[in-house]
Amino acid sequence: MSGAPREHFDPAREGRDPAEREAASLAQLELQLERCYEGIPFYRRHWDEAGFHPSQVTAWEDFTARCPVIDKKMLVADQAENPPFGSYLGIDPAEIARVQASSGTSGTPTLYGVGAEDWHRAGHVFAMTQWAMGVRPEDVVQFAFPFSLFFGGWGVLYGAERIGATCFPIGASDTRRHVELLFTLGSTVLEVTPSYALHMAEVAAELGYDPASSPLRRAIVGGEAGGAIESTRRRIIEAWGLETVCDSGSTSEMFPFCTTTECEEMSGPHLYNDEVWTELVEVDDPHSAVAEGERGATVYTHLWRTSQPMIRFASRDAAIMTSEPCVCGRTYPRLPGGIQGRVDDMLVVRGVNVYPSAIERALRETDGLGLEFRIYVDRVGEMDEVTVEVEPAEEPDDERSLGEIRARALEALRYRCQVRLGCEIVAPGSFERTTMKARRVIDRRSAPAEAGG
Amino acid sequence: MSGAPREHFDPAREGRDPAEREAASLAQLELQLERCYEGIPFYRRHWDEAGFHPSQVTAWEDFTARCPVIDKKMLVADQAENPPFGSYLGIDPAEIARVQASSGTSGTPTLYGVGAEDWHRAGHVFAMTQWAMGVRPEDVVQFAFPFSLFFGGWGVLYGAERIGATCFPIGASDTRRHVELLFTLGSTVLEVTPSYALHMAEVAAELGYDPASSPLRRAIVGGEAGGAIESTRRRIIEAWGLETVCDSGSTSEMFPFCTTTECEEMSGPHLYNDEVWTELVEVDDPHSAVAEGERGATVYTHLWRTSQPMIRFASRDAAIMTSEPCVCGRTYPRLPGGIQGRVDDMLVVRGVNVYPSAIERALRETDGLGLEFRIYVDRVGEMDEVTVEVEPAEEPDDERSLGEIRARALEALRYRCQVRLGCEIVAPGSFERTTMKARRVIDRRSAPAEAGG
Numbered sequence: 001m002s003g004a005p006r007e008h009f010d011p012a013r014e015g016r017d018p019a020e021r022e023a024a025s026l027a028q029l030e031l032q033l034e035r036c037y038e039g040i041p042f043y044r045r046h047w048d049e050a051g052f053h054p055s056q057v058t059a060w061e062d063f064t065a066r067c068p069v070i071d072k073k074m075l076v077a078d079q080a081e082n083p084p085f086g087s088y089l090g091i092d093p094a095e096i097a098r099v100q101a102s103s104g105t106s107g108t109p110t111l112y113g114v115g116a117e118d119w120h121r122a123g124h125v126f127a128m129t130q131w132a133m134g135v136r137p138e139d140v141v142q143f144a145f146p147f148s149l150f151f152g153g154w155g156v157l158y159g160a161e162r163i164g165a166t167c168f169p170i171g172a173s174d175t176r177r178h179v180e181l182l183f184t185l186g187s188t189v190l191e192v193t194p195s196y197a198l199h200m201a202e203v204a205a206e207l208g209y210d211p212a213s214s215p216l217r218r219a220i221v222g223g224e225a226g227g228a229i230e231s232t233r234r235r236i237i238e239a240w241g242l243e244t245v246c247d248s249g250s251t252s253e254m255f256p257f258c259t260t261t262e263c264e265e266m267s268g269p270h271l272y273n274d275e276v277w278t279e280l281v282e283v284d285d286p287h288s289a290v291a292e293g294e295r296g297a298t299v300y301t302h303l304w305r306t307s308q309p310m311i312r313f314a315s316r317d318a319a320i321m322t323s324e325p326c327v328c329g330r331t332y333p334r335l336p337g338g339i340q341g342r343v344d345d346m347l348v349v350r351g352v353n354v355y356p357s358a359i360e361r362a363l364r365e366t367d368g369l370g371l372e373f374r375i376y377v378d379r380v381g382e383m384d385e386v387t388v389e390v391e392p393a394e395e396p397d398d399e400r401s402l403g404e405i406r407a408r409a410l411e412a413l414r415y416r417c418q419v420r421l422g423c424e425i426v427a428p429g430s431f432e433r434t435t436m437k438a439r440r441v442i443d444r445r446s447a448p449a450e451a452g453g
Numbered sequence: 454m455s456g457a458p459r460e461h462f463d464p465a466r467e468g469r470d471p472a473e474r475e476a477a478s479l480a481q482l483e484l485q486l487e488r489c490y491e492g493i494p495f496y497r498r499h500w501d502e503a504g505f506h507p508s509q510v511t512a513w514e515d516f517t518a519r520c521p522v523i524d525k526k527m528l529v530a531d532q533a534e535n536p537p538f539g540s541y542l543g544i545d546p547a548e549i550a551r552v553q554a555s556s557g558t559s560g561t562p563t564l565y566g567v568g569a570e571d572w573h574r575a576g577h578v579f580a581m582t583q584w585a586m587g588v589r590p591e592d593v594v595q596f597a598f599p600f601s602l603f604f605g606g607w608g609v610l611y612g613a614e615r616i617g618a619t620c621f622p623i624g625a626s627d628t629r630r631h632v633e634l635l636f637t638l639g640s641t642v643l644e645v646t647p648s649y650a651l652h653m654a655e656v657a658a659e660l661g662y663d664p665a666s667s668p669l670r671r672a673i674v675g676g677e678a679g680g681a682i683e684s685t686r687r688r689i690i691e692a693w694g695l696e697t698v699c700d701s702g703s704t705s706e707m708f709p710f711c712t713t714t715e716c717e718e719m720s721g722p723h724l725y726n727d728e729v730w731t732e733l734v735e736v737d738d739p740h741s742a743v744a745e746g747e748r749g750a751t752v753y754t755h756l757w758r759t760s761q762p763m764i765r766f767a768s769r770d771a772a773i774m775t776s777e778p779c780v781c782g783r784t785y786p787r788l789p790g791g792i793q794g795r796v797d798d799m800l801v802v803r804g805v806n807v808y809p810s811a812i813e814r815a816l817r818e819t820d821g822l823g824l825e826f827r828i829y830v831d832r833v834g835e836m837d838e839v840t841v842e843v844e845p846a847e848e849p850d851d852e853r854s855l856g857e858i859r860a861r862a863l864e865a866l867r868y869r870c871q872v873r874l875g876c877e878i879v880a881p882g883s884f885e886r887t888t889m890k891a892r893r894v895i896d897r898r899s900a901p902a903e904a905g906g
Contacts, residue, residue: 084637094591097614099621099638109634116617138547147600148624161550164569168552171601172625181562184537185552 005329006264009131013274014330018323021331025274026060028303033057036311042078042088043311046070064279069286069299069314075253076110084111091115091307100151102252112151114256115307122256125275126159129261132270132330133246134218135189137164142187144196145223146172151255152223156191179204186215194226194236198371199433201239212241222249225357228338231364233266247338251315254300260339263328268336270326277301280321283343286314295320297343316343318355345441347377347384352419356441359388362416368393368405372431379445387422388413391430458782459717462584466727467783471776478727479513481756486510489764495531495541496764499523517732522739522752522767528706529563537564544568544760553604555705565604567709568760575709578728579612582714585723585783586699587671588642590617595640597649598676599625604708605676609644632657639668647679647689651824652886654692665694675702678810681791684817686719700791704768707753713792716781721789723779730754733774736796739767748773750796769796771808798894800830800837805872809894812841815869821846821858825884832898840875841866844883
């Protein structure tokens, strides 16, 4: 955090005058809308129904006010009707270079098809954003994201390869092996979920290593909210003795164009909006932009992508935007505080809005707590009730110290969430560790009520 | 198997006059030996000790007669002394593009470092060999090799990407998901271990699909002996209704230069010996070449690779070589019958040499048997005794049909192995399925003898 401008991967692009960039991006948007209307049945049908036509857009305000949003549910329904890629593929299937998938909550995976030109273009974007997060040709980058259906790991690997770093894509593997090879090889960058970064540090200590004096200099995290939570970030930095932990990632629908990523200043994700135009809108009205500095919900648009382009995809991530430039010298807008969970994840406890990310933040700030926790949500009458179960850092000596830890946690939760939540300390190791997104919110509201419950 | 010449990826190279190619390769060998002697401490030390100097090589015969072989054990010892890459890295560590590893029987992984130039060069070689096995730009290629430490899957993915095929790298995943997505997506090529290809067909049938009318046209197999065994190949072809099943692969030490791969004729792996020079030598004397048509042990040499080049690496795979050209038009030598297991895997049962691959062949030819089996090796006095346990295709109706299956298996084993082996039919599902190499030979000879055993 030098406070001085940083070296950029694509200086002309990253340091461009914002007004000039927005004008150029608007011209590209107009081309993209025309192309989608002419060539992609999904958009034509949907836009015709809504009375929208690309010719209505001559300014960014028009785009927000008039272009309909799309969401995950619409894409899933369209793929079910038009298998395998939906009526929004946009290219000849023979031109697809890469297929990935999400598992899908319904059990039916959503398929992502990426054309050869888009895949190549994404390589440049990934290299630019990985560079901004500090990856250099002399780095040894260890990847702890799984390489399978999910898109995440593949993209960051591609970016680090383009930069010319030494890439070590272990993927999903035994944690001891990850730790041992990290020290053997002298890895300098770890790409990982926040919770797995913390778990690896625990295992390193158990194996007799001192993680705080590891060869690692940086972690690039994604796949979970943790990277946007300062107290989690701080714990990862301290556990591994790092210079930076940068948060990275949007949704699989936008991949492989992952343009919501931090720089070495850790000042919140920069929005590379000459690639993916990002709006913040009112939660209940996607046609009303929120003012700068106000919390809104994200809406993403691929400006260049031709295979499965997303036009106003409402991912409903909660964030706050600023156009105040980062000292790194990049002139993109930013999301200070990062993605603060999905707006749909918001819990309402006795009239107070509570985000799971605020709960995580409170727990990370509490001395004596371990890494893992679960948030249970129940419905009592018309009200949501939230109970947090959390592991201690180590087996407490006695009942009294256990009580003290619990009291500190309750106080931190009340402070960060502005409402009183239940909290129980459970035995260390109660909760599973995973290389993928930890599922920490267990919603029991839709389950049938138990007698006496 | 048209019997007509096939289209080549790199026609000038693949169809070159063999004598001209060997002369050019010899010139390259001389450069490579000089480079290794001057720049790689491992080779200089080892060659000096053996009284070998690159200037002694002016013909291929000199190379076989005078250049020492190296083996896995020497590389492991050198890495232990010179971590992490050994004294045979050959390039500046900063130039390494890719690190992979093998788990290592001792528990200490062997690290493979590949320089950027070698990695790029390997992409062309992988594309050439994947093309020879029938992969085309219009194919949808599904990868069932895991993407983790092991090198296998990464290389074939790279080759299919270079060809411009649609790549679907699921890797290690739930088998049902593999099967469902194969049918949803219409995958035309499956890259997989032989045993997992058969297991996937079983699961497809359980899920109600008809694998024999699947969209698949080809399987490219590796990682196990099965691809070289005609009866296993035939079962995979029939199970999935394929045109070809091609065998592919050498050892991790030679990766990412995997140059022992078949063509669509399925006439045995072609040896792309302008990339990796491959010799067949006497099992007990690596300085004596075996005559064409005789069984020998493989010795591999990287002619171009500069990062961790292997010079006369004795992998001790058993094979027979021919220079008789394949009808595909490629003018490389071939290994009819493929890699027939490692010479060290050979069992001696009452004086008769028995290869595990011969046991697999016998079982694949026996009606009523399932896919999985295990070979137990015990020492009785000075003699090896071999017992095979094998699953039936389905739960037998009664004792009599069980007895008939067992009698057929015993007869097939006696015929293929030329010696009587023990055989027991066990319950279906007794043995684990895996996406990686199945461990089918359980050697109990080194275990302490049990009383009465």
